Amino acid sequence: MARPETITSASNPLLKDIRRAVVRGGLTQEGWCVASTFHLLEEALRSDCEVKVLLAAESVRSAAEGHVKGLGRIKVVVVPDALLDGLSGTETTQGVIALVKPPAWRLEQLFRGTALVVVLDGLQDPGNCGTIVRAGEAFGVTGIFFLRGTASPYNPKTLRASAGSLFRVPFLDGVDTALVRAALQQNRVELYAGVPARSGVRSLAQIDLTGKCGLVIGNEARGVGGDLRSAALDVAIPTVGVESLNAAVAAGIMLYEARRQRALRPV
Amino acid sequence: MARPETITSASNPLLKDIRRAVVRGGLTQEGWCVASTFHLLEEALRSDCEVKVLLAAESVRSAAEGHVKGLGRIKVVVVPDALLDGLSGTETTQGVIALVKPPAWRLEQLFRGTALVVVLDGLQDPGNCGTIVRAGEAFGVTGIFFLRGTASPYNPKTLRASAGSLFRVPFLDGVDTALVRAALQQNRVELYAGVPARSGVRSLAQIDLTGKCGLVIGNEARGVGGDLRSAALDVAIPTVGVESLNAAVAAGIMLYEARRQRALRPV
Numbered sequence A, B: 001m002a003r004p005e006t007i008t009s010a011s012n013p014l015l016k017d018i019r020r021a022v023v024r025g026g027l028t029q030e031g032w033c034v035a036s037t038f039h040l041l042e043e044a045l046r047s048d049c050e051v052k053v054l055l056a057a058e059s060v061r062s063a064a065e066g067h068v069k070g071l072g073r074i075k076v077v078v079v080p081d082a083l084l085d086g087l088s089g090t091e092t093t094q095g096v097i098a099l100v101k102p103p104a105w106r107l108e109q110l111f112r113g114t115a116l117v118v119v120l121d122g123l124q125d126p127g128n129c130g131t132i133v134r135a136g137e138a139f140g141v142t143g144i145f146f147l148r149g150t151a152s153p154y155n156p157k158t159l160r161a162s163a164g165s166l167f168r169v170p171f172l173d174g175v176d177t178a179l180v181r182a183a184l185q186q187n188r189v190e191l192y193a194g195v196p197a198r199s200g201v202r203s204l205a206q207i208d209l210t211g212k213c214g215l216v217i218g219n220e221a222r223g224v225g226g227d228l229r230s231a232a233l234d235v236a237i238p239t240v241g242v243e244s245l246n247a248a249v250a251a252g253i254m255l256y257e258a259r260r261q262r263a264l265r266p267v
Helices: A012-024 A038-046 A058-067 A081-085 A107-111 A125-139 A155-163 A179-185 A248-264 B013-024 B038-046 B057-069 B082-086 B108-112 B126-138 B157-163 B177-186 B247-264
Strands: A033-035 A052-056 A074-079 A096-100 A117-122 A143-147 A171-175 A188-197 A214-217 A232-234 B033-034 B051-057 B076-080 B096-100 B116-121 B141-148 B171-175 B192-193 B214-218 B233-236
Touching: A012 A033, A012 A052, A012 A143, A012 B076, A033 A038, A033 A074, A033 B141, A038 A052, A038 A096, A052 A058, A052 A081, A052 B057, A074 A081, A074 A179, A074 B038, A096 B177, A107 A143, A107 A171, A107 A179, A107 B096, A117 A125, A117 B177, A125 A143, A125 A155, A125 A248, A143 A179, A171 A179, A214 A248, A232 B051, A248 B126, A248 B171, A248 B247, B013 B033, B013 B051, B033 B157, B038 B051, B038 B096, B051 B082, B057 B076, B108 B141, B108 B171, B108 B177, B116 B247, B126 B141, B141 B177, B192 B247, B214 B247
Parallel strands: A052 A074, A117 A143, A117 A214, A143 A171, A188 A214, A188 A232, B051 B076, B116 B141, B116 B214, B141 B171, B192 B214, B192 B233
Antiparallel strands: A033 A096, A052 A096, B033 B096, B051 B096
């Protein structure tokens, strides 16, 4: 590998751009995802996502070169540890930050085969959103909609919680409710809204999820918004004692149930 | 209500004790849980946990008095907003901190009826631990073991993620593997270790979870440790594409499945 470049000034434009993206919870101004762990870097590489540059703290540079497969193809820039630590916000840092090109998806790619779609409706916690994308990939989701008002898929915390699944699962960001409703209707997708358990609401295991279907996961406090709820059938996970489940746990259970049913009755 | 006390100095011993508990991720030196949301305060009150004191930021004091049922029974201390904000670490603050007496449980209380026990084996993320406790209550878990080396149930972040379930679900903290093994054996509890899906491992829906059983949830990176794994049957949630699920999502799914089976075949 050629001798890597170094950055030594906190006012370097690239570092400033990354810091802004971390604070804002989105892409850099040039449109790159901030991937801040070794694991995400490896996931980006195995998912054939373009990596613009890898910033490596001085102390981890040789470890990175020894451990990450495919690193030879990437431009590496060495940064003093203190500067790199200052970029990651409140998160713990592993001493690496990769700028990764976010995949771009077309609407129809979210509905392939027997669609199993997730609609994130106003979730605020990027950790929840990323965890749902990770569970989504695990259970064969065909696409994920991030409705306007939901945490960004490009928030470095979302990306981190997705453990790399955001590089592979088709998704659209900042989408209008009207567009989602139209797309679901056009693709003949039955829509289910996850709601807290109460009498009169059908419970998850009673719903047939083997056909084309979509699951709406609502905001952590307010639940699913009215616009989508009116287009969906309410479905609840039977629980005792609690007001609700964590949003990512609820989504994971709904997707597990869909996958379980589909395995029993292959489609 | 009597005119509340006020604290105006950052070097007040109570504030210093709380700050240390937040930083350390545990109880205060006097053994109180730090509950840092309105919701947790309400949950503590409805769970009949003793509340030593409520610290309320000046700006939220009257809102607190108007909204929280049962507040009349509690000693309220008013603190300048900036001082209270400084206590919550990196978490967003709602302007309240309640000191709550942690419930104390005896071992046998974790095995009531047809035991459904969770063993947390080295999980590092307090958010995951709390989320699992919340799902545990939702699905009727009888008890939760926090093995030594696991994030503390008394970490304010664990408590917050539990959404108050930690005030109600029987648990033991800092437990030795040997003690757990002995207790499980004595109570005739079948033990299952959650592992990543691979060929040869039985999948979750094939396991009968209607009898007394325990589920081991392992460390986020390393999984279940050898000591418990040798005493347990491996069980996997069938997934595609990912190395593993988020630990709290995996635990939630295992508990959902146990509850689903028990509803079909009441015990």
